[in-house]
Amino acid sequence: MAFRSGFVAVVGKPNVGKSTLVNALLGHKVSIVSPKAQTTRNNIMGVLNGDDYQIVFIDTPGIHKAKNNLDKYMQKSIDTATSDINLMLYVLDGSRDFDAADLNTLQKYCNAEYPVIAVVNKIDTGNFESIYPRIAKLNDIKGLKDVYAVSAKDGKNLSMLLEAILPFMTDNIKYFPDDERTDKGIEFVLAEIIREKTLWLLDDEIPHGIGVRIDLVEDKPHTAVIHATMFCEKDSHKNIIIGNKGSMLSRIGTESRNAMQKVLNKPVYLDIFVKVKPNWRDREGVMSDLGYHSSE
Ligand SMILES: Nc1nc2c(ncn2[C@@H]2O[C@H](COP(=O)(O)OP(=O)(O)OP(=O)(O)O)[C@@H](O)[C@H]2O)c(=O)[nH]1
Ligand SMILES: [Mg+2]
Known part of the structure; x- marks a missing residue:
């Protein structure tokens, strides 16, 4: 056929x-x-x-x-x-x-x-x-x-x-090459991993106010170094994300790192920096603040 x-x-x-x-x-x-x-x-x-x-x-x-x-x-x-x-x-x-x-x-x-x-x-x-x-x-x-x-x-x-x-399915064009499974680049995937772990670990209101930006991916032959910034809307949210003596952020970090290691197939060093940015969801160019450059 x-x-x-x-x-x-x-x-x-x-x-x-x-x-x-x-x-x-x-x-x-x-x-x-x-x-x-x-x-x-x-x-x-x-x-x-x-x-x-x-x-x-x-x-x-x-x-x-x-x-x-x-x-x-x-x-x-x-x-x-x-x-x-x-x-x-x-x-x-x-x-x-x-x-x-x-x-x-x-x-x-x-x-x-x-x-x-x-x-x-x-x-x-x-x-x-x-x-x-x-x-x-x-x-x-x-x-x-x-x-x-x-x-x-x-x-x-x-x-x-x-x-x-x-x-x-009536087109006959191969839109993506065989080895391309998604239209999203690795930075998107990494940011989404952090957001997913945060959604699962935190209660209710805070996760919706969270955005993750990947600032650095240093992909070396045997390790990867990743720096991310997590935005939230209030100081009180930041305290919850970081948790008692950093316990929550450390859990988010560990779970994200484990997932990233599976994706990248190598040990990952991950650093997440939490930053308060009031009303970021209502800013102009909201997604470009998060490092998205296309306006899909
Ligand atoms: N029991 C059951 N739970 C499911 C099934 N499919 C999805 N879920 C659960 O439903 C919840 C929402 O799943 P998602 O796939 O994130 O839903 P979504 O429609 O993409 O949600 P948004 O991205 O927020 O619009 C998760 O807790 C899933 O595990 C299913 O077939 N059975
Ligand atoms: Mg969904």
């Missing part, structure tokens, strides 16, 4: 499991995951190469109301991700009831020019009786191509979903 390829945007509310799904479909991690909403901030492309196909998944930030410039940037990322795609996967959290906003948003996407498949995720959390009535609600959506009930965590029904995606 002829080579086929295309772009698949993965869209949905925060925390429904978009990044987990993309990582699971790819079979490797390109996107960080946490139990906190609004974990993903940028579009992240992950590339799946088959014998005769290439699927480029675009993991997007969760759809939510914009309160600051970072939120606006995230909304813009979703808009960018949905322009010029071959297919949208609209992900819903099957462990809870779908609300009107969810269904309205899905209907809105189905009215657009690209095909949409709904993916009801987290079916490992319930049984047929609890999840089926939710899936039935999607019958009212007009123009929806299909519905798949999956567990991104357990991998359930993912091969079926993949089979359903393939017919929509």
Whole structure:
């Protein structure tokens, strides 16, 4: 069969499991995951190469109301991700009831020019009786191509979903070379590792106010030296991030370093500097403050 390829945007509310799904479909991690909403901030492309196909998944930030410039940037990322795609996967959290906003948003996407498949995720959390009535609600959506009930965590029904995606891959261009698994450079990956560990280790409000910038990567043959700056919004947050006698920052550092060593395949020396930058999420050029130079 002829080579086929295309772009698949993965869209949905925060925390429904978009990044987990993309990582699971790819079979490797390109996107960080946490139990906190609004974990993903940028579009992240992950590339799946088959014998005769290439699927480029675009993991997007969760759809939510914009309160600051970072939120606006995230909304813009979703808009960018949905322009010029071959297919949208609209992900819903099957462990809870779908609300009107969810269904309205899905209907809105189905009215657009690209095909949409709904993916009801987290079916490992319930049984047929609890999840089926939710899936039935999607019958009212007009123009929806299909519905798949999956567990991104357990991998359930993912091969079926993949089979359903393939017919929509109608391009015949190899967008990425075989060895390129993501559109993101190493600095992005390293910064996201630190943010992920911080999201898991810290409670509630603080993580959303955190940004990580990689200031230095000295990649030597047998070690790597990495300097990072973590921004937070208040002195009190800084105290919590650093912790009693530096205990929290040391845990964040250790866990980040372990993850980085796996990515870079060599010992890592990591230095994280914590800096207070009030309202950084509402500054002009919010992402370039963090060292992002593209305006994707
Ligand atoms: N039980 C269960 N949990 C899941 C599944 N998929 C994801 N999760 C969990 O749901 C939480 C959110 O997952 P993410 O993949 O970060 O969700 P997201 O949609 O990318 O979230 P944002 O980036 O914040 O929009 C994490 O705690 C995941 O472990 C699943 O299939 N089953
Ligand atoms: Mg995500």
